[in-house]
Amino acid sequence: MNGNVTIVRKSGSSRLYISYQFNGKAVVKSTGLLDTKANRKNLQTKILEYSLALLARRDPLATAQKLSYYLDKVLENAKNRGKSSSTQATYTSGAKKALKILGDYPIADYTTSQIESMIDEMVIEQKKSKRTISTYLAPLSLAFDEAIKHKEVGVDRNPVKLATRPIREKETKMKPFTLDEVMSMVHVASGEFRKFLILAFFTGIRHGEVLGLQRGDLDIENNIINVNKQYNITFDQEDARLKTHKHKAAYSSKVPSIIWGLLGELPMDLNDHVVDRTNIKKSKRDWIREEWEKALFEAGIKAEGRTPYSTRHTFVSVALSTKVNPLLVTNNTGHTDMKMIEKAYGTLDLQKENFEDLSVMIQEQILASNIGKLAT
Structure with missing residues (x-):
């Protein structure tokens, strides 16, 4: 009975x-x-x-899987579907955070109010940003989607999607550096960080991509850098390939010819990294941040909210201030389309000319600066 x-x-x-x-x-x-x-x-x-x-002669709790069961499925799916190591690491971190705050109980027992309590704890007690909270909630939401897909008893809706989240603050447009400020920062920088700044400011490629560059990726004869790998700065590990959810899996970036002279001596072995990381003992994120703040201070430049990411923003701003076609800028920075460029810079003129205008502008600025002699 x-x-x-x-x-x-x-x-x-x-x-x-x-x-x-x-x-x-x-x-x-x-x-x-x-x-x-x-x-x-x-x-x-x-x-x-x-x-x-x-x-119905069915044990009501026979299929009551815990939250950890479905979080494991989310992590397994991320790996099997070829998500980047950064995405996998982010999901793992989010899963651990969810289990720590919510506990590991049958997934059907979690309510929207519990998710909102988790959000409140991250906002009030842990002082997490709205962007970080969304990152932590991503694998949790996917876990409930998995439970619904597998028809878990008692799970017919996703409480994460129903939970009230903090309103994301309106992003303000980042102020780019002037070319004169760029020259000043490059002048005071030294060693591997100088190479890093030159590549980041004058090519617009991402920081992880800069650290992932090998000598064989530089086509000096044709003034092209082939970007096909990256170093994961957040988790300090090498990625075999680029992330694909926001940008191209591989692309070629056209660069001003004058930067080769600024880079100085390059490694002979095609497999060696352009920016040598072997003697950087601290985390690469900390290294970039500390060297960045040092360069700003020594150059006498106020940060004004500008972070190391401003290198990429500055490149795009300088390119669009000349006659460079936005389509070329989009390709040069590895975006799959112009949406990000349009979002950050507004209406674009597709009738602009080619990359040589940018090259000439940068070359004139470098030659006029106190480091110009190093490039000749």
């Missing part, structure tokens, strides 16, 4: 249990929920659902 679903609590435990008869046997199973007034109320609403399952 099946039936008699009741809520119970075991002696010595702070969790709520479900007691019922199934196939002539008394069954007592943990719900994973703490014994609180709110949890008892929520669990009471499921009694009818459990009773109907018993009438």
Whole structure:
């Protein structure tokens, strides 16, 4: 005989249990929920659902998988579908954060209010930014989608998608550097960071791509850099290929010829990295940040909210201030289309001319600066 679903609590435990008869046997199973007034109320609403399952000769908690089960599926899918190492690491971090705050209980037991409490904790107690919170919630939301897809008992909607999130602050447009400021920063920089700045400011490629460049990627004769790999700055590891969800898997960036002279001696081995990382003992993110702040200070330039990412922003701004066709700028910076360029810089003139205008402008600025002699 099946039936008699009741809520119970075991002696010595702070969790709520479900007691019922199934196939002539008394069954007592943990719900994973703490014994609180709110949890008892929520669990009471499921009694009818459990009773109907018993009438259908089905154990109502037989398929009650925990949150960790579906988070593992999300991580497995990210790996099998070829997501970049940075995405996989981000999902792993988000999964750990969710389990730490929410606990690991049957996934059907989580409510929208619990997700909102998690968000509040990250905002109020942990001072997480709105962007970071969205990053942490991504694998959690995918876990509930997986549960719905696999028809997990009691999961018919995604509480993460229903939860109220903090309103994202309106992003302000980043102020680019002038070419004169760029020259000043390059002048005071030294060693590998000088190479890093030259490549970042005068090519517009991403920082991880700069650190991933090998000597064989430089086509000096044709003034081209072939970008096909990256170093993951966030997680300090080499990526075999570029991320693909925001930009091209590989692309060629046309560069001003004068920068080759500024880079100085390049490695002979085609497999050696252009920016040598072997003696950088600290994390590459910290190295970039500390050297960046040092260069700003020594050059006497106010940051005014400009971060190392401003190198890419500056390149695009300088390019669009000349006669460079936005389509070429889009390709040169590895975007799949012009949406990001349009979002950051507004209406674009597709009738502009070619890259040589930018090359001439940069060359004139370099030659007029106090480092110009190094490029000749």
